[in-house]
Amino acid sequence: MNDRALPTKDRLILSAATLFRTRGYHGVGLADLLADAKAPKGSLYHHFPNGKSDLAMAAATSASDEMLRLIAASFDGADTFKDGATTLCYKLAKLFDITGWDTCPIAATLFEGPDNEEFRAHASHIYEGWIAEVHDHAARSGLSDEDARAKSEHLFMLIQGGWTLARARRNSDVIRQMTDRL
Secondary structure, eight states: OOGGSSSSHHHHHHHHHHHHHHOOGGGOOOOHHHHTTTOOOHHHHHHTTTHHHHHHHHHHHHHHHHHHHHHHHHTEEEEEEEHHHHHHHHHHHHHHHHHTSSSOOHHHISSSSSOHHHHHHHHHHHHHHHHHHHHHHHHHTTOOOHHHHHHHHHHHHHHHHHHHHHHHOOOOOHHHGGGGGG
């Protein structure tokens, strides 16, 4: 299915997620978003009454939903926490190679956007959701609640830092090697 076959709202979210990830929130204008989504101007405000900021929140949520699916797929069927984490790191390294060393879509959208509490709170909610998803899989693998929380937060910190270091080095092997640090 081509992007034009998607409903206008979905095209706007997809375009925003891609453009914010590659250019940052401030590097993208409304005309860029509308042109990329092949959407009329009125549709932006119809679907996102507060314009670009509402669209940024939706784009971050969409990107987060993809990450949650990636986490679930990585840990599905894994015998141990380390097995699931290793699969996740390898999937992220592949994604890193495909995206061409871009930044985290949540950070590019919500932290490089306007300095407001709503964006920071949404980023916190998203990241806590990722940690909770990993925690659930860690607990399922037999870790105590305390160990599952600690390992989930540690993995999140490794992923964020590993992605940044991989960007600097332009080398996805950094991400693949993260599980050696667990």
